[in-house]
Amino acid sequence: MAHSLDPTKALHTWSLFRTMGRFVAPGSAPSGVLTENDGAEGLPLLELPGQLAAHGFASAQLCHFYLPRTAASYLAEVRDAFDTAGVDLECFLVDDGDVTHPERGEEQQDWLSGWIDVAEQLGAPRVRVPAGDQPPTEQTIALSARRLRELAADHPDIRVITENWKSLLVDADTTRDLLDRLGGEVGLLIDTGNWTGPDKYEQIAAVAGGAECSQVKARESAPGVLDVEDLTRCLTVLRDVGYAGRISYVYAGTDDDEWGRLEQMHEIAGTVTG
Numbered sequence: 001m002a003h004s005l006d007p008t009k010a011l012h013t014w015s016l017f018r019t020m021g022r023f024v025a026p027g028s029a030p031s032g033v034l035t036e037n038d039g040a041e042g043l044p045l046l047e048l049p050g051q052l053a054a055h056g057f058a059s060a061q062l063c064h065f066y067l068p069r070t071a072a073s074y075l076a077e078v079r080d081a082f083d084t085a086g087v088d089l090e091c092f093l094v095d096d097g098d099v100t101h102p103e104r105g106e107e108q109q110d111w112l113s114g115w116i117d118v119a120e121q122l123g124a125p126r127v128r129v130p131a132g133d134q135p136p137t138e139q140t141i142a143l144s145a146r147r148l149r150e151l152a153a154d155h156p157d158i159r160v161i162t163e164n165w166k167s168l169l170v171d172a173d174t175t176r177d178l179l180d181r182l183g184g185e186v187g188l189l190i191d192t193g194n195w196t197g198p199d200k201y202e203q204i205a206a207v208a209g210g211a212e213c214s215q216v217k218a219r220e221s222a223p224g225v226l227d228v229e230d231l232t233r234c235l236t237v238l239r240d241v242g243y244a245g246r247i248s249y250v251y252a253g254t255d256d257d258e259w260g261r262l263e264q265m266h267e268i269a270g271t272v273t274g
Contacts, residue, residue, distance in 0.1 A: 005239050005273040006246045009266060010059035010090060012215045013066065015251040019043050019258050020066060028065035029096050030111070046077060049085035055259055061091040061213070061248050064115055075121040090246060091126040091161070091189070091213050092119035099147040100132030100140045100168060109147045116155045126159045126213065128189050131178060132168035144168060145181035152185045161187035161212055165194050172206035179210070190243070192234035193217025193250065201237050209241040217250040218265050224255045228268055235272040247273070
């Protein structure tokens with residue numbers, strides 16, 4: 001059922017990858033999807049919350065690989081920086097790990113559990129973990145459901161959610177199948193940019209109504225030019241299916257002015273959210 005979208009100005013911090021100096025902490029990306037980088041010229045993480053507030057953001061989803069270390073004292077500093085800036089840490093995003101891997105799945109589950117511990121220390125109410133990076137079969141979907149439920153059971157003080165993402169959750173049918181098996185023990189973050197094809201918007205609509213968080217991704221119609229039509233349509237789909245969570249912007253385009261493009265996304269969103 002359509003309703004007004006949450007007006008909170010929110011973002012996924014992947015949007016600021018260049019602003020952060022493309023920083024990727026050692027040991028944070030075992031799959032090799034991201035290359036470790038010391039981010040020497042980028043914005044330090046402890047300064048990020050203040051910059052978010054200065055640009056009008058009240059909510060953020062924080063990527064795990066931005067943490068240069070995970071000592072309790074440092075995590076307390078990060079938590080305090082968000083609190084001091086008045087920016088809500090909506091969700092901690094663990095951007096690697098494959099619980100469905102045929103040889104290392106159990107090891108990856110343990111690795112993810114350690115990052116969920118980090119999310120708890122940061123005071124995040126939610127943590128997003130991948131459902132799996134293997135093609136969907138009866139076996140991989142069942143394995144994902146079992147291991148995600150175990151992660152949630154091992155961390156009852158934080159809400160574990162997953163995302164329509166990577167090789168497992170390739171469409172709405174597979175995503176609904178997994179969610180049915182999870183029985184509400186693990187929630188969903190809907191990313192509007194992860195599925196493509198002529199039925200993209202129908203696929204998103206089929207699962208977005210039950211999602212708890214979002215990542216609304218701006219694609220480009222030309223280098224440096226936001227695809228306004230796609231962004232508007234994605235936002236409209238979320239509104240029309242009754243999505244009730246925040247709209248977290250994701251800028252992943254070619255313009256180095258990430259703050260500027262995020263502001264443009266916010267202006268476009270305003271035409272849909274009212």
